[in-house]
Amino acid sequence: MTDRPARSLADDLRDRTDDELAALLQRRPDLARPAPADVTALAGRATTRTSVQRALDGLDLAHLQALEALLVAHPAEPADLATLLATDEDTAARLTSDLRELALAWRSPEGLRPARTLGEVVGVPAGLGPVGERVPEPDRLSTALAELDPRQRSLLDALTWGPARGAVAIAAPDGTASPVAAAAGELVAAGLLEREDEGHVVLPREVALALRGGRLHQHPAPRPPAVEHAALDPDVVDAAAGGRAGELLVLVTEIVEEWGTRPPRVLRSGGVAVRDLSRLAAHLETSPEETAWLLETAHAAGLLAVDDGSRRQDQPAQWAPTPAADDWLDNAAGARWAALASAWWASSAAADLVGTTDSGRVNALSTATSYPLGRQRRQDALRALATLPAGAVAQEDALGELLRWRHPLRMARHAASADTAASLVTVLREAEWAGVTGRGALSGPGRAVVAGDAGGAADLMEPLVPAAVDHVLLQADLTAIAPGRLDGAARALMRLVSDVESRGGASVHRFGEESVRRALDLGWTADRVLEELAAVSRTGVPQPLDYLVRDVARRHGVARVGACSAYLRCEDAALLDRIERDRALGMLQWRRIAPTVLVSPVPAPTVMDLLREEQYGPVADGGDGGLELAGARQHRAAPAATPAVRTHGVDEVVARQVVGVMRRGDTGRAASHDEEGTITDPVVVAATLREAAVDGQALWIGYADDVGGVATHLVRPLAVEAGRVRASLGDADNDNVRTFSLHRVTKVRPAR
Structure with missing residues (x-):
C-alpha cells in the first residue's frame, strides 16, 4: 500500500495494489457482492452505514478505541493517537494501519482521516462532548x-x-x-x-x-486481557475428544438405523413430535437436550430429511435418513466425525431452543430452531478459545471477558437480547458433545474445524477415535458385552437379535423373546441365529441363550395371519381358543369359520401388530399359502432440495476477479473523459456522482429538461439513491437543496 497522500478515500483505494484490494474484499465480503463497477463505486459502498456497521462488528476493543481516537483527533498521525490511546507509537501505527486496510480510514496530505460515515455510525466518541467555543488556550x-x-x-x-x-x-x-x-x-x-x-x-x-490527562479512555485496552486458565496435556485433551467423537458416531449411527426402520411422522407445523423425541432419547439413553442437538446436527450434515410420501400416496410425510447417510456409514471414522463437526460449526440451528418457551413450544428439526445469531455466538466463542495455548481450559467468566474484548459491539447486542453467560455455557456444552473440545480445552482436530479445514480435522481425529471391535462376550444371564464401539457385521447382528441395555465405552446388549423374534420374522432359523452369534462371540454360546432361541423358534410361526380382511389359521386349537378369548384382542372381532381358522374384519397388518404386541409370535401367509417373510425395510428420504443455511465469504479467486472488474471500470472511466475532463458515460457519471457525495466535491453537471434542452448547474451532491441525486446548488454547502433525476444527468465535470 502506497503512503502517498490522497484527496479522498476513492483515491486512496485507487492507489492500492491488486493484492491489497483483494485482501480488502476478503475481509469485507459485502463489498464484493455484487461486483462494484470501479474503485469509485467500491469507495461509495465501503462508506454506506450498513457496510460500516458490519465492519465495526468485526473489530476488537483496541481497534474501536483507535477509531474513536481518530474521530477525535483527525487528521492525525500515529504519534498523536498514541497519546490518546495511552500506548506506544508502534501499537498505534499498527492499529491505524489495520483500519486503513479495512477502508475505515485513509491518508490525506494532513494525516489519517476516518471514512465519512464513521462519525454517524459511532456517534459520540468515548463519551466526549462537542468542541467548546470559549475554552481557554x-x-x-x-x-x-x-x-x-x-x-x-x-x-x-x-x-x-x-x-x-x-x-x-x-x-x-x-x-x-x-x-x-x-x-x-x-x-x-x-x-x-x-x-x-x-x-x-x-x-x-x-x-x-x-x-483525563490526555487519555481518551478511562480503561485503555490496546491488547487482549490475560485469561487465567488451567493447562492440560494436549494429548489428554485429544484423547478425551476422540472418546467423545466415538460416542457421537455411535449415537448418530443409531439414529440413522432407528429412523431407517421406524421413521417418525412430520408434524403439521414441521419438526419432530415431543413423543417421538422422548422415545428416541430413551432409546439412546441421552437427555432430550442432547437428543435434539444430535438430530439438528445430523440434519445439518444432510443425513436426515423429510420423506413427503410422493412415492406412495398412502404414506404420510415422515423423517427418514437420506442416501447420503449410507455413504456416511461407509466412510472412515475420522471423516464421519469431521462431517458432523463441520456441519454443527456452520449450522444456524440452535438446539437449545427446543422445548417450551415464552412464545410457545419449539420442536426439534422445525424452522423455529433457526437462529443465525447462535451460529455467530458459537463461532466467536470457539475462535476466542483457539487463541489460548493448546490444552488451555479457561473459566467461563474469563472467556466471556476475552469475548467482550474481541467483539465488544456484538457482545453488547447479545447481552441486550440474551443471557451471555448461559449462551457461553451452551456453546461449550455442545462443543464437548461434538468432540471439538475435550475436558473443556480445544482439541487438535477441533482447532482444524474452527480454522475451516475439514480434511485436516478428519486426518487428526482418525487415530484418536477408539477402534471399532468386531466381537462380543456372550454371558450366561442372556446379555452380551461389547468391549468397545461395534461396527460392521457385528453391529448389524447385535442390533437385530438384541436390545441395548446400557451404553458407554463398553455397551451391554440384552437378549429377549422380542429381540430373537425379530430375526425369526426375517426368515432366520434358530440354528442360523446361534451360528451367527457364535461367530462374533469370544466366549461361545451359553446354554441359557441356546434354550431361549430354540424355545422362541419352536413357538414362532404356529399362528399364521392372512387377508380376509384378515384370517388366522393355527393347527393348535388350544392356542386358537386362547387368542379368540383374549380380551386384549377384542377389537379384532374374531369369528370362527373352522376349528383351526379365525377371521377378522380388521386389516391383516393391524392384526399382525396386535398379535405381536401380545407375544403370540405370528407370521404372515403369502397369497399362495406359503410363508411370507417380513423383510428388513430401510426407509430413505430424498435429499432436501434446499440445503442447510451456510455462510460463504469471498475467497482469493473471487476477490481477484472482482478487482479485475473494477480495474477495467476505471480504465473505461478514464476513456470517457474528454479534453476538458467532462464525463459522459452514464455508468461512470453515476459513479462520479456517488464519489462526489462521499467526498463533498463540487461538480458541474449537464441536466436535460422536459423539452430536451440541457442546462448546466454547479452542484455539491449530498446523496445518490433510488435513481435520484440530492444536491445543494453552488460550490458551498447551503440550504438551497434540489433533487435531480439521475437518468437526466447527461455529463459531469469536476469544478476547478
Whole structure:
C-alpha cells in the first residue's frame, strides 16, 4: 500500500495494489457482492452505514478505541493517537494501519482521516462532548483547572468520563442559586463548562481531555486481557475428544438405523413430535437436550430429511435418513466425525431452543430452531478459545471477558437480547458433545474445524477415535458385552437379535423373546441365529441363550395371519381358543369359520401388530399359502432440495476477479473523459456522482429538461439513491437543496 497522500478515500483505494484490494474484499465480503463497477463505486459502498456497521462488528476493543481516537483527533498521525490511546507509537501505527486496510480510514496530505460515515455510525466518541467555543488556550486551561475549588472540581469530575451532559439548574424555584448551580455558573463563566439550556450544562471536549490527562479512555485496552486458565496435556485433551467423537458416531449411527426402520411422522407445523423425541432419547439413553442437538446436527450434515410420501400416496410425510447417510456409514471414522463437526460449526440451528418457551413450544428439526445469531455466538466463542495455548481450559467468566474484548459491539447486542453467560455455557456444552473440545480445552482436530479445514480435522481425529471391535462376550444371564464401539457385521447382528441395555465405552446388549423374534420374522432359523452369534462371540454360546432361541423358534410361526380382511389359521386349537378369548384382542372381532381358522374384519397388518404386541409370535401367509417373510425395510428420504443455511465469504479467486472488474471500470472511466475532463458515460457519471457525495466535491453537471434542452448547474451532491441525486446548488454547502433525476444527468465535470 502506497503512503502517498490522497484527496479522498476513492483515491486512496485507487492507489492500492491488486493484492491489497483483494485482501480488502476478503475481509469485507459485502463489498464484493455484487461486483462494484470501479474503485469509485467500491469507495461509495465501503462508506454506506450498513457496510460500516458490519465492519465495526468485526473489530476488537483496541481497534474501536483507535477509531474513536481518530474521530477525535483527525487528521492525525500515529504519534498523536498514541497519546490518546495511552500506548506506544508502534501499537498505534499498527492499529491505524489495520483500519486503513479495512477502508475505515485513509491518508490525506494532513494525516489519517476516518471514512465519512464513521462519525454517524459511532456517534459520540468515548463519551466526549462537542468542541467548546470559549475554552481557554491550553496553557491557560491547565492553570484554570489547577485553581478550581473542591466543589467546582467535583462537578467537573462527575462529567469527565461521560456522559458529558449534566442536569444543573441556573437557580432554585425561589430565585436563589444552590451551591452546585453557583459552581456551575462560575465554570461557565470561566469557559470550562457550556450552558446547553436552563437546566443542563455540557463539558467541552478540550476540557474533558485535559481532565483525563490526555487519555481518551478511562480503561485503555490496546491488547487482549490475560485469561487465567488451567493447562492440560494436549494429548489428554485429544484423547478425551476422540472418546467423545466415538460416542457421537455411535449415537448418530443409531439414529440413522432407528429412523431407517421406524421413521417418525412430520408434524403439521414441521419438526419432530415431543413423543417421538422422548422415545428416541430413551432409546439412546441421552437427555432430550442432547437428543435434539444430535438430530439438528445430523440434519445439518444432510443425513436426515423429510420423506413427503410422493412415492406412495398412502404414506404420510415422515423423517427418514437420506442416501447420503449410507455413504456416511461407509466412510472412515475420522471423516464421519469431521462431517458432523463441520456441519454443527456452520449450522444456524440452535438446539437449545427446543422445548417450551415464552412464545410457545419449539420442536426439534422445525424452522423455529433457526437462529443465525447462535451460529455467530458459537463461532466467536470457539475462535476466542483457539487463541489460548493448546490444552488451555479457561473459566467461563474469563472467556466471556476475552469475548467482550474481541467483539465488544456484538457482545453488547447479545447481552441486550440474551443471557451471555448461559449462551457461553451452551456453546461449550455442545462443543464437548461434538468432540471439538475435550475436558473443556480445544482439541487438535477441533482447532482444524474452527480454522475451516475439514480434511485436516478428519486426518487428526482418525487415530484418536477408539477402534471399532468386531466381537462380543456372550454371558450366561442372556446379555452380551461389547468391549468397545461395534461396527460392521457385528453391529448389524447385535442390533437385530438384541436390545441395548446400557451404553458407554463398553455397551451391554440384552437378549429377549422380542429381540430373537425379530430375526425369526426375517426368515432366520434358530440354528442360523446361534451360528451367527457364535461367530462374533469370544466366549461361545451359553446354554441359557441356546434354550431361549430354540424355545422362541419352536413357538414362532404356529399362528399364521392372512387377508380376509384378515384370517388366522393355527393347527393348535388350544392356542386358537386362547387368542379368540383374549380380551386384549377384542377389537379384532374374531369369528370362527373352522376349528383351526379365525377371521377378522380388521386389516391383516393391524392384526399382525396386535398379535405381536401380545407375544403370540405370528407370521404372515403369502397369497399362495406359503410363508411370507417380513423383510428388513430401510426407509430413505430424498435429499432436501434446499440445503442447510451456510455462510460463504469471498475467497482469493473471487476477490481477484472482482478487482479485475473494477480495474477495467476505471480504465473505461478514464476513456470517457474528454479534453476538458467532462464525463459522459452514464455508468461512470453515476459513479462520479456517488464519489462526489462521499467526498463533498463540487461538480458541474449537464441536466436535460422536459423539452430536451440541457442546462448546466454547479452542484455539491449530498446523496445518490433510488435513481435520484440530492444536491445543494453552488460550490458551498447551503440550504438551497434540489433533487435531480439521475437518468437526466447527461455529463459531469469536476469544478476547478
